[in-house]
Amino acid sequence: MGNGWHGKVLRVNLTDKSCTVEPLNMEWAAAFIGGRGLASKYLTSEVDATVDPFSSENKMILATGPLTGTYGAANGRYMVVTKSPLTGTIACSNSGGYFPCELKYAGYDLVIIEGKAESPVYLKIKNGEAELADAGHLWGKTTAETEDAIRAEFHGDAKVACIGPAGESLVRYACIVNDKHRAAGRSGVGAVMGSKNLKAVAVRGTGGVATADNAAFRAAARDTLKMLRQHPVTSEGLPALGTAVLVNIINQSGALPTRNSQCGTFDKAEDISGERLAQTFLKRNKGCMGCVIACGRVTRLTDPRFSGAGEGPEYETLWSLGAACGVSDLAAIVQANYLCDEYGMDTITMGSTVACAMELYERGLLGDADTGMPLKFGDADAMVRLVEMTGKGEGFGVRAGLGSYRLAESCGAPELSMSVKKQEFPAYDGRAIQGMGLEYATSNRGACHVRGYLVSPEILGVPEKLDPEAVAGKAVWAKAFQDVTAVVDSAGVCLFTTFGIGIPQVTRLFNAATGYGYSDEQMMEIGDRIYTLERLFNLKAGIDPSQDTLPKRILEEPLPDGPLKGAVSHLPEMLAEYYDVRGWEKGIPTAAKVKSLGLA
Structure with missing residues (x-):
């Protein structure tokens, strides 16, 4: 075309x-x-x-x-x-x-x-x-x-x-x-x-992708590339250490969920950090096709207990198979990451499920007869073994393959699953980063960090610094980030580019490629349309607004440690404003909103 x-x-x-x-x-x-x-x-x-x-x-x-x-x-x-x-x-x-x-x-x-x-x-x-x-x-x-x-x-x-x-x-x-x-x-x-x-x-495939205005697209691509090469996150942080650069940053912020979110800091975070990975198993960085950021990590294990080579682990994996489980054995985390790749499993839910199982075990809600082995926080060997059992569908791994919510529910303690809509939340504590708690609760696919990454302004100060403890205004930011993400995902662009570029650059690339003349505002409306469409499907599927919530631990149990000790999520204070900003009545898109987006 x-x-x-x-x-x-x-x-x-x-x-x-x-x-x-x-x-x-x-x-x-x-x-x-x-x-x-x-x-x-x-x-x-x-x-x-x-x-x-x-x-x-x-x-x-x-x-x-x-x-x-x-x-x-x-x-x-x-x-x-x-x-x-x-x-x-x-x-x-x-x-x-x-x-x-x-x-x-x-x-x-x-x-x-x-x-x-x-x-x-x-x-x-x-x-x-x-x-x-x-x-x-x-x-x-x-x-x-x-x-x-x-x-x-x-x-x-x-x-x-x-x-x-x-x-x-x-x-x-x-x-x-x-x-x-x-x-x-x-x-x-x-x-x-x-x-x-x-x-x-x-x-x-040996064909190409034609663009409507080649000269305009070349200019837009050139300017976008220049911006990415100038921004410290996309030109320095991610290329140097990948997403693992965040381990120490988030831990120092008191927002690294540890031992199934019982704490907000991990005293051995340095041992599983991007810096430590670079000193030990990292061979080189690697990018996806045509990428100038190259945040991927090519690694090789040298620990005599394990063998293998591959890519990763990324930040979320270092956290889920590490801090979430109280595990500081980096080689074991790398090995478990390789196993997840080989068997084909999401590392976030896998690690979070192991962490949940460890708490269930330590509380006496699971025993050796259930798990087939002791399963305690900090036990790296048990963590690796459970990952392997789950991938192979063996023993207790069958139950672990259901995810943390169904596992905890079967033990009579669903509140010990750190999840939203049965999907485990990633490596940021919603008590320490208020906007992320709101993002988790309102994400259309369950708890998620790539549906609106408010860590960027709340912790990293991109595009501007927000107070992570503040509640006011977070609903506006949440909607904006969610809509931007929907546009970026739909265009086929990596979300990491948004550290250095924004909707104006994506719109410019899109218009040059397609021949359309959309404004930035029209592109943001498309993001709103996509997000609302997903919401309407979920409502029909029986996912009602009561599920726009967080685990009891995040809402009621104050952080026991770190710089934000004593904090809880103030989700209820943010949720009503979020619904209002979205044009949703008590979590349900109004008829006027649906019509205005062309979804009626």
């Missing part, structure tokens, strides 16, 4: 083994951009919100954005949108690497996967042609083994996104791993893929 979009949707019916191409709905593309927004529009239009996520009636959509695969800075993302088996909400999981651009170069904006195969298959896509191939020989293999086998069949040319044994056994937080180490990580999208007997998607 010559305007960022190819204008093509690949629809794959696993039940009847058909692969058909249909035109992209360009009215929807204009209203929802691509990626997260456009895939959400297709999913909510085609899938009953009350469907069982593991039913053949659920669909899974792989979506690129109009900027995916274009030259410039960090324009290499894709989204997986489906109904989540972990939360029951709409799920949208984001990944980078090389697979997203390859999918775009193969000629598709979206791949809609529906039905269920009778036996394991994988999807082969090559420059506009697609077919299903037998995957019986791949079932049971790890993600790395699967990718190697498929690439051999493609003579080494394919980019692969696949599930590991965790997705096959329907671990509710199984992820989809591409390029061996990049993951569409959260909400269990890999389990949905496994429920459909789809082992992998392999893509070879």
Whole structure:
């Protein structure tokens, strides 16, 4: 088409083994951009919100954005949108690497996967042609083994996104791993893929992405690149230490959830920090395709207890498998991270579930007869063992594969799950960072840090410094960050770019690529539209406003340590204002709001 979009949707019916191409709905593309927004529009239009996520009636959509695969800075993302088996909400999981651009170069904006195969298959896509191939020989293999086998069949040319044994056994937080180490990580999208007997998607694409105004796009890309190279976060912090640069920063802020959020600081944070990783196992940094930030960490274990090499761990993983579990053994954390990649599991939910299990064990709500081993905070060996058991679907790992909420609920203590809408919150304590508590509570996919990262202003001072203890005005900031994120996700741009650029730059790139003439305000309205659409789906799915809350621990138990000792989340004070700012009446979008966004 010559305007960022190819204008093509690949629809794959696993039940009847058909692969058909249909035109992209360009009215929807204009209203929802691509990626997260456009895939959400297709999913909510085609899938009953009350469907069982593991039913053949659920669909899974792989979506690129109009900027995916274009030259410039960090324009290499894709989204997986489906109904989540972990939360029951709409799920949208984001990944980078090389697979997203390859999918775009193969000629598709979206791949809609529906039905269920009778036996394991994988999807082969090559420059506009697609077919299903037998995957019986791949079932049971790890993600790395699967990718190697498929690439051999493609003579080494394919980019692969696949599930590991965790997705096959329907671990509710199984992820989809591409390029061996990049993951569409959260909400269990890999389990949905496994429920459909789809082992992998392999893509070879040699086309490009045409833009409407090449000169304008080159200028916009050049200026964006310059801004990223000048900002300290994207030019220094992330390239030097990756996201792990945050371990010491967040710990010193008193916001590092420790031992299942019983504390806000970890006395051994230095041992699991980005600085320590750089001194020990780090070999080099690595970027996704076309990325100038290169925040990825290529690592190799030298500890005699373990062996292996891979990527990561990132900040969230260092926290979830480290501080959250009271574990300071960096080698064990790196090993557990590798296992999560191999088996295909979200490290945030995995580590948080281990932490929850440890507290349940220490409180006597789980015993050795349940777990098969002692399970105490600080026990690195037990942490690694439980990760492996979960990936293999062995013993207590089967229960751990349900996630922390269902595990804690089965022990009569759901309040010990540090989650929102059954999805575990990430590495920031909502008592110490008030805005993040509001973000967790109102996120459409359950607790999340990449739906509105208020850590940026509250802790890092980007784009301006906010007081993390303050409550006033946080609702306005939360909505703005959530809407910006929806736009960035839909365009196909990495969220990390927003440390150095903003909506004006994304709008400029989008307009040059597509030929549209949107204003910044119109782009923000699209973000609002996407966020509200997701909310409407969740309401139909039975996710009511009462679930816009936080665990009792965060609301009622004061932080016992750190610079913000004594703090609790003031969510109730922020939530009413948030609903008002959104145009939602008691958490439900008003008829006027729905109509104004064109969603009626």
